[in-house]
Amino acid sequence: MRIFYRQFTNFFFDCLRYSLTGERIYHLWMGFLTFLMLMGAGLYLIQLDQGLIVTGMNDYVSWGLYISNFTFLVGLAAAAVMLVLPAYIFSDVDFHKVVLIGEGVAVGALFMCLAFVTVDMGGPHRLWHLIPKIGYFNWPESMLAWDVIVLNGYLLLNMFIPMYILFQRYHGRVPNKKFYLPFVFLSIFWALGIHLVTAFLYAGLPARPFWNNSLLGPRFLASAFAGGPAFILVLLGAVKKFSQFKVDTEVINKLAIIITAAAQINLIMLGSELFKEFYNPTEHSASAMYLFFGIGKLNALVPWIWTSIILNILVTVTLTFHRFRKNPYILYPACALLFIAIWIDKGMGLIIPGFIPSPLHEYVEYHPTLIEIGISIGIWGMGLFILSILVRLGFAIDQGFLRKSEDS
């Protein structure tokens, strides 16, 4: 136990030291993210003082930018499974090297998820009410209670697995597969779980016909498996360009195929949703009508959703051709655009129109305030900060830049 303790402190402090030193561009990047976090924290103090009245939300549109981002980021967190699955199950050597990145992205995304939910709470000082026994945890009735469990569980899993692997590598040992593979299997099913549970959170509400459809869960998965790996691919591109670490071209090629397939499935589902809403529109198509075409003068979401749809189609068609997909000058911008398209799709295109019109058919639009936008940017800064540290450590240990020093 004592030896383990010393090994662990060595590991921890070496990681800390490694994270505090680096090239100029690394320090600039981290300084920029720190600035964003501080700005977000300052604005959050204003929100704590005055209440959620400083946001653009109201009794009509009672969830806004925060929950939109939360929903999208659950997808990003679950996307790690698209790297984990081939790497561990099929023993695909190429993927093994980037799987730590996928899990780093998952941890960063989950911290952002939890932060977005927390800033959305009206009484964050009362969150202890959720603790079972001491408080009153309404499980299994409430899907939100399920979400608390699956998100925190997934966070623990995704911190534990890479930490174990990196810890062993750092000490020059080979990680014991028999020990960690069961956790990997668990995390694969868990990833599907966080996605489906979050989708069910919305799909389980008959009051909101726009969400109350059985395709919501599967479409969540498809769009996440396109948008998440697209983010990871752009990240790998950045690592390749700006750092000393090596990234295999083969990994990028395979990831691009996964992205393309998921984007294609996502488009098919989008098509079938549009068909159902517009072929024979009923009262329940009112939200879709508002989203895609606007109602009278109310059309705040129309430009967003069409941007998203056009980007989605354009990128999917482009990536379908081998020649374009294999050209890095097309692949990286395409993935960045796909990521943006899916962010709009899950935020502006899913959460907000669910509230418009209200269940009593009143139309009230939602415009986020600057404070709300600032807090959201701050949380993104925090997530990218965590992600940068983890991804950098993952690469450094995996490629032998950071090892146990001889003297300690």
Added chain:
Amino acid sequence: MKKIRDFLNRFLKGKKCDHGRDQANCCSHEESGAKQLLGRTMGRRNFLRGAAASAGAGASLMAVGPTALLDEKTRQSASLKWEEYFKGNYRVMNKKERLATLKRLEELAKLNRNENIQVSGAEPIPGVLFGYAFNISKCEGYMDCIKACVEENNLDRDSNMQYIKVFEMDHGKINLENGDAAYFHEVPQDDKFYIGTQCMHCENPPCVPVCPTGATWKEQDGIVVVDYDWCIGCRYCEAACPYWARRFNWGEPHVPAEQINPNQHYLGNRKKSKGSMEKCHFCVQRTRKGENPACVDACPTGARVFGNILDPNSDIRYIIENKKVFRLKEELGTEPKFWYYMD
């Protein structure tokens, strides 16, 4: 880096404690104290009471020092607020705990806002199930119900919160899609009719199971209530309600002192804080005393009827049995206890 590690090692292993001996040997009594605490089978309520008591002790300790800075009133208020913070969910409180929080709320209102209020904890009357009926042919859209509701229930005046909505409808359609709740002109109007909505107090309320902390539930007499102090403000219930009946305190609610209704109920019209959910509760502070809700008494046309649907001689029972009644969104299976009818 190595320096930091050495320092931490020294700090963790060889730190002398205040008593001049090694921390590991000297402060073992702390550990045994913790063991004692953990070893005792401590229920949640005991734990909370312990926490509250120590907080009270803390507050009095503070008062011993800078007495000039902390007057009696501030100290008392801080202590009460601390105990309020650690109280449990009203639904699972026992009688004693309930009485204690009711008393604290009254004392706090007196101390902080100089209001003389009575907070009741009146429980459901056995054999009573409340129901409501709305006569579409009688309502003329005067909105007196809304005004009475705001005043009776101490609703936030700053955000102009209202539990009731009245939709002005054109003849020929009864779908709320064609209604206008923002009309502003003289009534009655010959070519219009009116439909009022509020919480329908469903038998299968979709807002209740979604709450992650169990802060909202259906009482024995059918009233769907909220424990405003237990709500964490996630607004999942607001998204789940098909009748748009719930209201959130986006800012700090405010009612001028002279307009406060002092006759309050814990689950009813007492003061709410920012970041909590609220909604129509059939004026629980009145109806459990046998009175009508404020909206029923205020209606100048007699369009609103309220009563015990289990009582075969009640007006509400007569209406349900003899009029052609309907309910909103019956297809959702929520079984609202709010019926509409026409003469």
